Structures are given as structure tokens and as C-alpha cells.
Amino acid sequence: MPYEPPPDLNALSLAQVAELVAARKLPPVSEWSPQNIGDSEMTIRADGRWFHQGGEIRRPAMIRAFASLLLRDENGRHWLVTPVEKLSIEVEDAPFIAVDVRQDGDTLVFRLNTDDFVIAGPDHPIRSEGDPETPAIYLGVRNGTEARLNRSTYGQLAEIALAGGDDLTVSSQGARFGLVPA
Numbered sequence: 001m002p003y004e005p006p007p008d009l010n011a012l013s014l015a016q017v018a019e020l021v022a023a024r025k026l027p028p029v030s031e032w033s034p035q036n037i038g039d040s041e042m043t044i045r046a047d048g049r050w051f052h053q054g055g056e057i058r059r060p061a062m063i064r065a066f067a068s069l070l071l072r073d074e075n076g077r078h079w080l081v082t083p084v085e086k087l088s089i090e091v092e093d094a095p096f097i098a099v100d101v102r103q104d105g106d107t108l109v110f111r112l113n114t115d116d117f118v119i120a121g122p123d124h125p126i127r128s129e130g131d132p133e134t135p136a137i138y139l140g141v142r143n144g145t146e147a148r149l150n151r152s153t154y155g156q157l158a159e160i161a162l163a164g165g166d167d168l169t170v171s172s173q174g175a176r177f178g179l180v181p182a
Helices: 014-023 061-068 151-163
Strands: 036-044 050-052 055-057 071-072 078-081 084-092 094-105 107-112 118-119 127-133 134-140 147-149 168-173 174-177
Touching: 014 107, 014 118, 036 078, 055 061, 084 127, 107 147, 107 151, 107 168, 118 174, 127 174, 147 151, 151 168
Parallel strands: 036 084, 094 147
Antiparallel strands: 036 050, 050 055, 071 078, 078 084, 094 107, 107 118, 127 134, 134 147, 168 174
């Protein structure tokens, strides 16, 4: 069965996004403790492209499948985890890129380069790194992994923040997040 990406973020209501998020059956990678540990020989570049042994992986469905197996440990290392093996994966910045954002009331919904939707909030926080002149904004995704907001998504988020006041903060699901690094 060919992979069909979800509809455009702006065409979906918050309830529809929540249904899509709930319907996605993700593997319980955080519950697996495989004994076989190795190297996947894979790299996720800062621009979101995936490589294996130097060759780019171009099939979106394959990238989406691998992305569902990602975990970042307490030391910041990224792993592809299955029930039988845990393989390191080099990640240059963040394994995901947030490519779109939409505000619906007090909720911010992001679309990732893997066509996943993430609803920002206490379980999926937004954090700001870098310096005020060149901030890098990240969104918590799952299993310790994050998405870096691309430039246009950061611009969208800044517009949302400015519409709410001039302190460059946003809120989602009751949590408040600053967009300027401390």
C-alpha cells in the first residue's frame, strides 16, 4: 500500500489533528531493552535529509518508518530501537524539522518533515537555544527527540507571539514558552 501523506495542516481542525495523532500506532521503543547494540551507519543531516552509508534515503515512507523507531537517551545520543537491536544514529542537529505551525485557540499544532503532527504543550515543550540574534527553536517530539523549527515556521511562530503581545512568548495547552534564548 503506497504512503499517503495527511492533508494540509490548515485544512484540519484541532479535533481532526488530535484524531490523526491518536490513530498513529507508534512502536513502544522506550519500553524495549535489546541486548544487541551497534551502529546503524545512518546520519540525519541538519536539513532533515537521511543517509545510510553515504547514500541519501529518498523514500518518505522509509524515513517515516525509521523515524518512528527513534529515541534519544539521557546523554543526548540518538538510537534506532527495535525489540532485538539498538543501533546508534548520527544526528547533526535534531532528527525532525518542524515545517508548519497553526494556532487553534490556546493550542499550537506543528507539522514535521515526516508528516507527523505534534501538539505543543507540557508533554511537547518548545525551547529556545542560541542567542537573541540567531535563535534556534526546538519542539519536543517523542522519546526525547526534538524537531528544529525551520525559518518559515519560526517566522509563523514569531507572528503568533507578536499578535499576543510584544514579549515574544507563546502558549499552548496551558504552557508558556519563550522564543528568545536566555
